[in-house]
Amino acid sequence: MKQKLIALDLDGTTLNHQGKVSTKTKETLSKVIQLGHHVILATGRSFQISKHIYQELGLDTPMVNFNSGLVHLPYQEWDKERVVGLDLDVVNDIVKRADKRPEVSLLTVESKDFFWVNKVANPDIDFFPRKITEDDLLPKQYPQEIISIMLFSENPDDLAKEIREAYPDLSMHVWRGNVRGIEILSKKVHKADGVFYVADQFIIANEDIIAFGDEENDYEMLQSVGHGVAMANASDKLKNVAKDVTAFTNNEDGVARYLEDYFKLN
Known part of the structure; x- marks a missing residue:
């Protein structure tokens, strides 16, 4: 074979x-x-x-x-x-949009070796193995290129539509299973x-x-x-x-x- x-x-x-x-x-x-x-x-x-x-x-x-x-x-x-990273201006804008949405329970920004969040939390999400503390909060400057943004929400569709209209070239997946939210990556x-x-x-x-x-x-x-x-x-x-x-x-x-x-x- x-x-x-x-x-x-x-x-x-x-x-x-x-x-x-x-x-x-x-x-x-x-x-x-x-x-x-x-x-x-x-x-x-x-x-x-x-x-x-x-x-x-x-x-x-x-x-x-x-x-x-x-x-x-x-x-x-x-x-x-x-x-394949995201433009930093796009990252900052999406963070601002998510902060205005009370239905977004958590936002993560991730690079190859790091992940940061917009709030201290203890998420009930299978693939978060630990509590999130102040050390994980979004920094003023990122030491590595940003690859992914995740937004966790029980009702992700409205925000997904808003982001898709603002940035139609982004790659976006909406999760509607046990974990509900939006995953955002660079184009294609x-x-x-x-x-x-x-x-x-x-x-x-x-x-x-x-x-x-x-x-x-x-x-x-x-x-x-x-x-x-x-x-x-x-x-x-x-x-x-x-x-x-x-x-x-x-x-x-x-x-x-x-x-x-x-x-x-x-």
């Missing part, structure tokens, strides 16, 4: 409902890697709140963070590292772009890319790659553009079971 690139979304895909990687998933991915295939993570999360998963899986491949706003080789210098930033960028480094053709996802920010990736696979728990919109759908959900080791069948590991 030709060498494959397997791109994995995290939340709702590789991770179960508890935000964990199951033993079966770890064992299956290890077997796939031993066969000579490349496994990469392609997530909307920042590196700061996804690096423990990268470590747990024992990966040494490039990683796609912020839906490809950052493509890098964790813990190593890599001359192919790519950052989506996972497919990052996955193709990594595939080029490995000289892997599109037909040999397998990607798994479950949510709106996986749409371009599953639509574009040679073999896009939607999770059983994915939205109908995603299932309609995918080449295949797993028989099991993320809470039932859907990725692992699919790969077992695909690579005939049993």
